[in-house]
Amino acid sequence: MTLIIIYSILIIGLVVSFIKSKEKTKKAFKIAKKAFMKTAPSLLAVLGIVGLTLGILTPETISGIIGSEAGFMGTIIAALIGAITLIPSLIAFPLAGSLLRAGANVMTISVFITTLVMVGIVTMPMEIKMLGKKFTFLRNGLGFIAAIIIAAIMGVIL
Amino acid sequence: MMKIIKKFKLPILILFIYGVLGISSPEVANKSFNVSLTYLGEMIFIIPPVFILMGLMEVWIPKNKIENLLGKESGIKGIIISFVLGTLPTGPLYVAFPMTASLLKKGASVSNMIVFLGSWATLKVPQLLVEAEFLGVPFMVLRFVLTFIMLVLMGVFMQFTLKLSPDKAFLESNNKNN
Numbered sequence: 257m258t259l260i261i262i263y264s265i266l267i268i269g270l271v272v273s274f275i276k277s278k279e280k281t282k283k284a285f286k287i288a289k290k291a292f293m294k295t296a297p298s299l300l301a302v303l304g305i306v307g308l309t310l311g312i313l314t315p316e317t318i319s320g321i322i323g324s325e326a327g328f329m330g331t332i333i334a335a336l337i338g339a340i341t342l343i344p345s346l347i348a349f350p351l352a353g354s355l356l357r358a359g360a361n362v363m364t365i366s367v368f369i370t371t372l373v374m375v376g377i378v379t380m381p382m383e384i385k386m387l388g389k390k391f392t393f394l395r396n397g398l399g400f401i402a403a404i405i406i407a408a409i410m411g412v413i414l
Numbered sequence: 415m416m417k418i419i420k421k422f423k424l425p426i427l428i429l430f431i432y433g434v435l436g437i438s439s440p441e442v443a444n445k446s447f448n449v450s451l452t453y454l455g456e457m458i459f460i461i462p463p464v465f466i467l468m469g470l471m472e473v474w475i476p477k478n479k480i481e482n483l484l485g486k487e488s489g490i491k492g493i494i495i496s497f498v499l500g501t502l503p504t505g506p507l508y509v510a511f512p513m514t515a516s517l518l519k520k521g522a523s524v525s526n527m528i529v530f531l532g533s534w535a536t537l538k539v540p541q542l543l544v545e546a547e548f549l550g551v552p553f554m555v556l557r558f559v560l561t562f563i564m565l566v567l568m569g570v571f572m573q574f575t576l577k578l579s580p581d582k583a584f585l586e587s588n589n590k591n592n
Binding site: 257258259261262263265266269270273276280281283284285286287288289291292295297298299300301302303304305306307308310311312314344349350352353356362365366369370373374376379381382383386387388389390391394395398399402405406409410413414 | 424425429432435444445446448449450451454457459460461462463464467470472473504505508509511518531532535536541544545556557561564568575576579580581583584
């Protein structure tokens with residue numbers, strides 16, 4: 257689905273660009289190649305780290321850890337695990353749903369989901385390469401704090 | 415040679431960890447390797463078109479247009495455009511990093527880019543449907559609203575901080591490359 261969208265946009269873009277100017281299209285490819293070469297090492301690193309974290313922290317392990325720790329500690333642990341791992345949301349939400357049914361509280365689930373998708377320690381090498389260290393640390397750090405605030409408010413309301 | 419090693423020091427370090435893991439607990443190493451392969455399969459198809467799109471964007475979209483739509487003076491309009499762009503179903507967050515980098519170069523504001531990245535990560539339309547199904551509509555709606563508010567606050571704060579103390583080393587290395 258994602259792939260179809262991206263490739264459709266790409267094909268349309270390339271055709272239009274090529275009709276308008278061959279030169280500029282060539283330049284676009286040059287820019288793409290340069291950016292790719294610059295990012296390649298961090299991409300490889302991200303791949304390796306994703307494998308390591310998900311190999312060690314499988315969904316079963318995660319639900320074991322979060323499920324066994326109730327209360328405030330459980331919430332903090334959920335936030336940390338969410339920040340480290342990178343799980344596709346199609347797996348993350350069913351996992352969160354089963355945690356909720358297993359007795360984890362709303363705060364824990366909310367903080368887990370938000371840090372899971374917003375804070376990415378494993379993708380940091382790539383983010384730093386493209387957007388700089390300060391931007392990356394600030395965004396991830398603030399995202400982590402924001403996730404805890406969001407969860408706290410949700411815990412009170414729901 | 416040294417240059418290549420320096421450039422790839424992180425992947426080399428990770429390879430080393432894999433090696434150690436392979437000896438100490440082959441089962442975990444095996445599992446990790448499989449996960450990496452799965453993600454490689456995903457990235458191999460997504461990354462090349464994304465970089466080419468980024469190149470096309472850089473060549474064709476005029477700077478003043480981005481400045482107008484997403485720059486510091488774009489106000490509410492800029493926030494809404496960033497938010498809508500982010501929520502479109504367009505793939506994992508690492509796809510958004512190169513896009514953000516080229517939008518920033520074209521004059522988009524940091525605060526709008528934080529809203530863009532944040533909505534991309536947490537407020538995607540297909541993702542919300544799955545969330546509502548597994549965690550209920552109230553949970554989804556509340557998280558959606560709160561996250562949006564927090565993203566705008568984060569954006570404003572980061573813009574302010576990066577203006578006070580810009581990332582000099584990064585900006586310099588960027589200029590050298592262009």
